[in-house]
Amino acid sequence: MARCCHRALDPHQVSIRRLGAMDPKDIPRETLDRISRLDGMNGWIVDVIRPYVGRRILEVGCGIGNLTGAFLGRDLLVSIDVEEDFVRTVREKFGEGDPGFRALTLNIEADSIGDLKTCGFDTVVCLNVLEHIRDDLGALSRMRSLLAESGRLLLLVPALQALYGSLDVHLDHHRRYGRRELRAKLERSGFVVDRMFFMHLVGAVGWWFNSRVIKARILPEGQIGLYDRLVPLFRWAESRVRPPVGLSLVAIGRKVE
Numbered sequence: 001m002a003r004c005c006h007r008a009l010d011p012h013q014v015s016i017r018r019l020g021a022m023d024p025k026d027i028p029r030e031t032l033d034r035i036s037r038l039d040g041m042n043g044w045i046v047d048v049i050r051p052y053v054g055r056r057i058l059e060v061g062c063g064i065g066n067l068t069g070a071f072l073g074r075d076l077l078v079s080i081d082v083e084e085d086f087v088r089t090v091r092e093k094f095g096e097g098d099p100g101f102r103a104l105t106l107n108i109e110a111d112s113i114g115d116l117k118t119c120g121f122d123t124v125v126c127l128n129v130l131e132h133i134r135d136d137l138g139a140l141s142r143m144r145s146l147l148a149e150s151g152r153l154l155l156l157v158p159a160l161q162a163l164y165g166s167l168d169v170h171l172d173h174h175r176r177y178g179r180r181e182l183r184a185k186l187e188r189s190g191f192v193v194d195r196m197f198f199m200h201l202v203g204a205v206g207w208w209f210n211s212r213v214i215k216a217r218i219l220p221e222g223q224i225g226l227y228d229r230l231v232p233l234f235r236w237a238e239s240r241v242r243p244p245v246g247l248s249l250v251a252i253g254r255k256v257e
Contacts, residue, residue, distance in 0.1 A: 024217070027171065027217060027218050028170075028171050030218060031219060032063055032064060038224060039228065041224075044199075049156070053074075053123055053154065055074045057078070057121065058080070058119070059080065060125065060143060061082075061127070061128070062079035062080065063086050064089045064090065065090040067127060068090055072098045076119060078121075079101070079104070081105065087105045091103045109138060109142075113145070113146060117145065123151060124152070124154070126153065126154070126156075128248075130155065131175055131177070132172055136174075136185060137185050140153075140185060150255060151254070153191055156250050157176070157177045158173060159177055159178070159198055159204070160177075160178060161177075163204060165215065166211050166212075166215040167207065167219065170218065186251060191255060192256050193254075197249075198248065199247070199249075199250060200234070201234070201238065206227065210223070
């Protein structure tokens with residue numbers, strides 16, 4: 001989930017992190033701060049879902065806005081997150097440049113969403129967020145209720161429960177998803193699945209090694225930096241042959257009555 005904020009660190013704090021003495025509660029923030037620098041990876045995700053993005057968008061789980069900027073310039077973009085600090089960061093980044101943009105502190109699982117039902121969203125974007133929500137089926141139903149007729153849900157989640165390990169625990173993931181489970185939950189919450197596919201095959205290997213073998217608490221900066229530099233190669237390969245498994249699972253759902 002987009003759960004990270006930029007914070008100034010003094011040299012002492014940096015040295016502590018390098019020694020592996022990071023406070024566990026800071027791991028999700030630091031992880032997304034590292035991900036914010038992965039231009040290749042972030043661009044790949046955006047390009048995968050771009051053909052399905054409409055004009056009136058709800059972004060569920062914006063975090064510090066790692067992907068938010070890709071959805072600006074349309075009729076309406078409302079970005080929400082449960083963390084007020086994250087929302088404040090997103091407002092500072094994007095709030096003044098686009099009159100159609102709003103950032104709100106809101107929990108899609110529990111808070112009132114009545115005010116959003118008048119927005120006429122044609123697209124809900126939910127990228128690496130659903131795994132953080134305990135009642136994911138309820139959250140999916142609420143997202144559906146905010147969509148106009150035939151509106152789309154663009155969903156990206158961590159794939160394969162067999163990969164679940166130390167990284168997931170420290171990122172507050174409740175689960176990882178397989179095709180069957182995700183499709184069933186989407187259909188139960190009122191969506192028809194137009195497309196579903198895996199991506200990041202090589203990333204799955206790295207996640208397995210770090211999370212299940214050496215039981216790392218956070219993604220190593222050197223590894224993810226190298227992966228990001230190799231993204232053009234991975235994109236080319238996966239554009240030719242869809243991988244049978246992967247680190248991430250993408251689903252394009254459409255609201256049905």
